[in-house]
Amino acid sequence: MALDQSFVGRSYPPTAPYEVGREKIREFAEAIGDANPVYLDAEAAKALGHPEVIAPPTFVFAITFRAAEQVIGDPQLGLDYNRVVHGDQRFAYTRPVRAGDRLAVTSTIEKIKSMAGNDILDIRGEVHDEAGEHVVTAWIKLVARAADEEA
Amino acid sequence: MTAKIAYDEVEVGTELPAQSFPVTRATLVRYAGASGDFNPIHWNEKFAVEVGLPDVIAHGMFTMAEAARVVTDWVGDPGAVVEYGVRFTRPVVVPNDDTGALIEVSAKVAAKLEENRVRVDLTATSAGQKVLGMARAVVRLA
Numbered sequence: 538m539a540l541d542q543s544f545v546g547r548s549y550p551p552t553a554p555y556e557v558g559r560e561k562i563r564e565f566a567e568a569i570g571d572a573n574p575v576y577l578d579a580e581a582a583k584a585l586g587h588p589e590v591i592a593p594p595t596f597v598f599a600i601t602f603r604a605a606e607q608v609i610g611d612p613q614l615g616l617d618y619n620r621v622v623h624g625d626q627r628f629a630y631t632r633p634v635r636a637g638d639r640l641a642v643t644s645t646i647e648k649i650k651s652m653a654g655n656d657i658l659d660i661r662g663e664v665h666d667e668a669g670e671h672v673v674t675a676w677i678k679l680v681a682r683a684a685d686e687e688a
Numbered sequence: 689m690t691a692k693i694a695y696d697e698v699e700v701g702t703e704l705p706a707q708s709f710p711v712t713r714a715t716l717v718r719y720a721g722a723s724g725d726f727n728p729i730h731w732n733e734k735f736a737v738e739v740g741l742p743d744v745i746a747h748g749m750f751t752m753a754e755a756a757r758v759v760t761d762w763v764g765d766p767g768a769v770v771e772y773g774v775r776f777t778r779p780v781v782v783p784n785d786d787t788g789a790l791i792e793v794s795a796k797v798a799a800k801l802e803e804n805r806v807r808v809d810l811t812a813t814s815a816g817q818k819v820l821g822m823a824r825a826v827v828r829l830a
């Protein structure tokens with residue numbers, strides 16, 4: 538069943554702030570095998586002009602995806618998450634995420650399309666810091682495969 | 689932001705040093721913990737097969753993170769990345785053995801933009817097949 542087009546443009550309330558920890562950044566950098574000192578060592582980060590260790594570019598996904606789950610799990614939208622795959626992902630940065638940031642995400646449904654029985658949902662997550670300054674915007678495209686594919 | 693590559697030193701077609709990234713089941717378990725993505729298709733073979741996959745597959749976001757390293761290692765400061773996007777076209781299948789899979793990433797400068805920015809186009813393959821499409825980063829150079 539196609540998703541309701543009237544949800545396009547709908548925004549959800551900003552999430553409670555996520556506090557970015559130094560050790561969480563370290564854990565993530567180690568998990569992707571990236572030993573760039575700018576992720577691990579505040580002095581190395583300062584040498585490049587950052588006030589604190591920064592996070593790898595895709596680190597913020599965990600935060601924006603959690604915010605997108607508000608949309609995905611919205612019973613009124615009625616998306617069947619069991620059929621969903623991650624289609625596209627994109628980020629546009631005003632500045633890198635860094636340790637100590639308290640980040641809130643506002644999710645908006647940007648587009649809903651139906652193609653060959655698949656539902657395609659584009660969600661934009663605007664990430665702001667505690668001062669209200671823009672840090673990064675994340676776009677996620679989710680594809681819910683047609684239900685009869687499994688039959 | 690302190691890129692170590694100067695805008696004037698690169699041209700359209702300039703290749704970034706290519707890299708290969710091994711990924712085993714242990715890598716995926718670790719990434720699941722670090723990223724908070726515990727979808728069982730990334731660690732439970734039985735579940736993966738039940739939902740129609742050939743085997744456990746890597747997190748798309750893991751592949752995206754590895755591909756980014758070709759750009760961030762080149763430019764020096766990851767803070768120089770202005771935009772980054774990919775399409776997940778094929779899964780990286782990770783067998784349950786000591787070798788796992790290999791993600792091979794190459795990249796080249798595709799366009800010179802204003803304000804010292806360049807667009808870098810990436811190619812990521814595993815087992816000889818492209819796993820990312822439309823993989824592009826915009827980077828601000830020195």
